[in-house]
Amino acid sequence: MLRPVALLLFLFAPLSARAVETLRIAIDDTGSEVSIKGKGLGFGPDSEDATYVPIPTDVATVRRRAGKLEVNGAPVVGDSVRFRAGVSAAGDAGVPGSEPLKAGSTQVRGDVVVRPLRDGLQLINVIPLEEYLAAVLGSEMPVSFPPEALKAQAVAARTYALQKKLDTYSNAFHLGSSVLHQVYGGVNREDPRTRAAVDATRGQVLTYELAPIEAYFHASCGGRTESGQDALQRDLPYLQPVDCPCGRLAASRWSASMSDAEIKSALRHPAQGMRVTSRTSTRRVTRVTLGDGTTVDGVELRRKLGYTRLKSLDFEVERTDGGYQFSGRGYGHGAGLCQWGAKALADKGRGYVEILTHYYPGAELQHLY
Numbered sequence: 001m002l003r004p005v006a007l008l009l010f011l012f013a014p015l016s017a018r019a020v021e022t023l024r025i026a027i028d029d030t031g032s033e034v035s036i037k038g039k040g041l042g043f044g045p046d047s048e049d050a051t052y053v054p055i056p057t058d059v060a061t062v063r064r065r066a067g068k069l070e071v072n073g074a075p076v077v078g079d080s081v082r083f084r085a086g087v088s089a090a091g092d093a094g095v096p097g098s099e100p101l102k103a104g105s106t107q108v109r110g111d112v113v114v115r116p117l118r119d120g121l122q123l124i125n126v127i128p129l130e131e132y133l134a135a136v137l138g139s140e141m142p143v144s145f146p147p148e149a150l151k152a153q154a155v156a157a158r159t160y161a162l163q164k165k166l167d168t169y170s171n172a173f174h175l176g177s178s179v180l181h182q183v184y185g186g187v188n189r190e191d192p193r194t195r196a197a198v199d200a201t202r203g204q205v206l207t208y209e210l211a212p213i214e215a216y217f218h219a220s221c222g223g224r225t226e227s228g229q230d231a232l233q234r235d236l237p238y239l240q241p242v243d244c245p246c247g248r249l250a251a252s253r254w255s256a257s258m259s260d261a262e263i264k265s266a267l268r269h270p271a272q273g274m275r276v277t278s279r280t281s282t283r284r285v286t287r288v289t290l291g292d293g294t295t296v297d298g299v300e301l302r303r304k305l306g307y308t309r310l311k312s313l314d315f316e317v318e319r320t321d322g323g324y325q326f327s328g329r330g331y332g333h334g335a336g337l338c339q340w341g342a343k344a345l346a347d348k349g350r351g352y353v354e355i356l357t358h359y360y361p362g363a364e365l366q367h368l369y
Contacts, residue, residue, distance in 0.1 A: 021129040021369065023161055024113075024173040025184055028104050028123045032064040036112060038101040042087030043071055046080045046113045052087045062114045064121055069114065080115035082126070100187050107187040108135075115172065124173045125186075133157055133198045136182050138189035140217075141339050149342040150197035151352035155365070156337045157182055158198075159205040159215040162368070166212065179307075201352070203369040206360055208238050213363050217337035222314045222329025223247020225359065230280040231335035238363045241282050244341035245348075251340055252329050256309045259323040266304045269294060274317060274324060284313040284334065336360065 037059050042052030060071050060083060069076040085099030103112040103123045110127030125132075133154055137143070141153045160182060165174045177184040206213045214236060216228070221244050228239030246252050263271035273291020278298075280286055285298040302310045315328030337359045345355050353365055 021162075022110070022126055023129055023132050023165060023175065024171075025125045025127060025132065025175050025177055026122060026173040027106050027108065027112075027125045027177045027184070027186070029117055030104055030121045030123065032120055034062050034104050034114065034121055034123065036060045036062065036083045036101060036103050036114070038083070038085030039099050040086045040088065041083060041101075042085075043081050043083050045078055046082045046115075050082060052084055054087050054089055062121065064116055067116060069116065080113055082111050082113045084111045106185075109187060122172075125177075129158065129161065130198055130202060132161065132184065134191075134195045135186055135189045136161075136184050137194035137197060138191045139183040139185040143191040143193045145339075145343045146346035147193070147197060147200075148346040148350065148352045148355065149339070150193060151201050152337060152342050152346075152355040153217070153339065154194075154197045154201045155204050155206060155352065155356055156215040156217050158201070159207075159212050160217075162205060163212040163214055203367050205366055205368050206238075206356060206363040207366045208236075208363050210366075213238050213360060215337070215360065216333070216335045217339060217359075218330075218332025218334055219338075220246050220249070220252045220312075220329075220331045220340040221334045221338040222252045222312060224282045225336065225338055225341075226280065226282050226284055226334035228335050230282070230284065230286070231333040234335075238360045239335050240361055242358060242361065244338045244359075245344035246338050246341040247329065249340055249344065252331070254311045254328050254331070256311075256326045256328075257320065257323060258305065258309070258326070263305065263324065266306075267296065267301075271324065274319075276317060282314070282334070285315060286313075288317075 039058055041055045041058045041060060043060060044050035044052040063070045069081055071081060083101060085101050100107050100109050101112050108125045109131045110125055113124040113126060115122050136157045137150060137153055141150060161175060168174045175181040206215055214234060216232065223244055225242050225244055227241055228234040228236040260271055271290060274288055276285050277289045278287035287295050287298060288301055289295050298313045302313060310326060312328050312330035312332060312334060314330050315326050318325045342355050356365065
């Protein structure tokens with residue numbers, strides 16, 4: 001049953017008055033110059049109640065000179081500048097997200113903040129949460145997946161984003177746009193099916209003891225999810241191993257061949273004699289030992305050999321002529337929601353609430369707004 005979350009309503013009280021929850025997403029780091037384009041473009045200070053100055057050409061070139069910002073050759077007061085589309089000729093701000101912006105090579109909804117970062121510029125998308133989620137779903141899960149799987153992903157992504165916002169509330173941005181957080185590709189990743197899933201679950205989040213959970217997710221677990229402690233060094237009661245139907249899917253199987261030279265280059269150490277010497281309770285590799293007795297942590301091994309080649313730590317390794325053959329199951333760290341498992345459960349008629357409670361045992365579904 002959905003119920004209000006008193007703690008979250010308290011934490012987000014200043015924002016709830018505007019009836020729109022927003023996130024700040026770091027979308028790109030550029031050189032010393034970037035172009036911002038949008039219909040009815042305007043700029044102003046980085047503030048929620050900013051007054052915007054219209055730009056008649058609908059194009060702004062932002063440059064960094066001697067550590068200061070310029071917009072179309074004119075100096076800017078302050079250390080950042082915020083752009084919005086849909087600004088009237090009189091400077092009325094319009095509704096964030098009603099008109100998309102193109103910031104560098106990425107088209108987004110909401111506002112774009114440009115600020116100095118190191119020797120260049122950083123672009124931050126300030127976007128309504130529900131608009132952000134429609135693009136995240138299209139970036140993180142195949143839009144062809146069943147609606148109930150997409151809804152489960154929407155709730156997980158919303159929860160993950162809000163939890164990160166709480167952790168980074170006073171920072172310049174709350175999340176990045178890559179796999180290190182949630183993949184966010186902007187307007188081009190939206191789809192009617194992702195927007196329908198977001199709308200159907202609007203405001204719903206997963207909580208544990210009235211706080212949003214760390215709702216990690218991954219592509220495929222290979223048949224059994226991993227604990228948060230073993231996968232992420234996060235000992236959380238709702239990230240525990242559970243059985244998953246994705247293990248029976250061909251999509252969960254993978255193999256990779258690597259030569260001795262490739263492995264030596266990646267590890268900066270000869271690989272001859274490599275063998276698995278330690279696993280978790282779900283049989284994911286935690287340590288390998290090389291021929292001279294040197295040991296390598298499983299997570300570090302996967303990072304160095306490449307996440308797209310060594311797709312998970314649930315693998316066997318065999319010696320071949322001049323290299324090694326890896327045979328594994330799953331794709332990703334294995335903790336939390338399994339996306340291919342969610343598809344398999346949805347195909348069997350399971351609803352998104354049942355899917356979520358399966359992968360996050362002990363968490364509660366709540367209605368934040």
